[in-house]
Amino acid sequence: IFDLPIPVGEDREVAEVLNAFRMMQTHLTMVQEARERLLADVMHELRTPITIIANQIESVQLGISELKDEQLTVLYDEMIRMGTVLSDLQQLSDAQAGVLKLNVSRVDLVELLVNMREIYQVDCKVRGITCTIDSELDSEWSLIDRRRVTQVLVNLMTNAMKFTPDGGRIEWHLRKNRDRGGGIQIAIRDQGLGIAAEHLPYLFERFYRVDHSRCRDTGGSGLGLAIVKEIVEQHGGSVFVKSIQGEGSTFGFTLPASRLE
Numbered sequence: 001i002f003d004l005p006i007p008v009g010e011d012r013e014v015a016e017v018l019n020a021f022r023m024m025q026t027h028l029t030m031v032q033e034a035r036e037r038l039l040a041d042v043m044h045e046l047r048t049p050i051t052i053i054a055n056q057i058e059s060v061q062l063g064i065s066e067l068k069d070e071q072l073t074v075l076y077d078e079m080i081r082m083g084t085v086l087s088d089l090q091q092l093s094d095a096q097a098g099v100l101k102l103n104v105s106r107v108d109l110v111e112l113l114v115n116m117r118e119i120y121q122v123d124c125k126v127r128g129i130t131c132t133i134d135s136e137l138d139s140e141w142s143l144i145d146r147r148r149v150t151q152v153l154v155n156l157m158t159n160a161m162k163f164t165p166d167g168g169r170i171e172w173h174l175r176k177n178r179d180r181g182g183g184i185q186i187a188i189r190d191q192g193l194g195i196a197a198e199h200l201p202y203l204f205e206r207f208y209r210v211d212h213s214r215c216r217d218t219g220g221s222g223l224g225l226a227i228v229k230e231i232v233e234q235h236g237g238s239v240f241v242k243s244i245q246g247e248g249s250t251f252g253f254t255l256p257a258s259r260l261e
């Protein structure tokens, strides 16, 4: 049926039905491809820790090495890494499934930022990092899913903390959008190592990492920004990133005017 020529003229209804079938087929193919890509990505992500764990155990079994503290630490770290990948995948799939069930309530975005900064107060203090909030408004009420938007802020803050050197500065900015139909823009600027321009378009894709070896050290799952994008888009907003290598990065998102009171 999908290869039949589309009739013209009096057979318009048939043509419409054929077109509808074709659109359904395209949609199904896309869903199927997305599923296959996800499976391949997850297998790729879990293969490295599994290989490391298997090799360590095998070399102990063969008597090549003993199970010392260092080996135990490696085993433990790799297990934790697998756990992080799985729990972040769970979050991502919850976020994707959440399109129909955003738990929306009236939330003050300025207060949300202040609360989020408090979560990181101790870490910032220990590392001498200054975290500021710069808002044009004292409060900005919006209709959002509080738990999910907090997740967005936490993921962005976690990255900023990872990349900002001790004694550095992290700035949150909250602005009214003057263009693009109004709404609001929230951004976080860090003093990290920045990101080369060629990576910027891919950062929000799942499991994308700029420097794989370095990021394995920082223990991320590579899913943090994919979760951010999913949640923001569910709220009708969009994500953005600006970065200059060696100077730092700004990650942010918009929320449409329809979310604001």
Ligand code: ADP
Pocket (backbone or CB within 6 Å): 159, 160, 163, 190, 192, 193, 194, 195, 203, 207, 208, 209, 210, 211, 215, 219, 220, 221, 222, 223, 224, 225, 226, 249
């Ligand atoms: P991860 O869990 O690995 O941090 P993310 O999806 O949160 O995964 O981020 C994807 C990649 O984007 C990171 O591995 C890192 O290379 C890069 N990245 C994210 N945030 C920053 C930042 N603030 N500064 C520099 N690089 C960043």
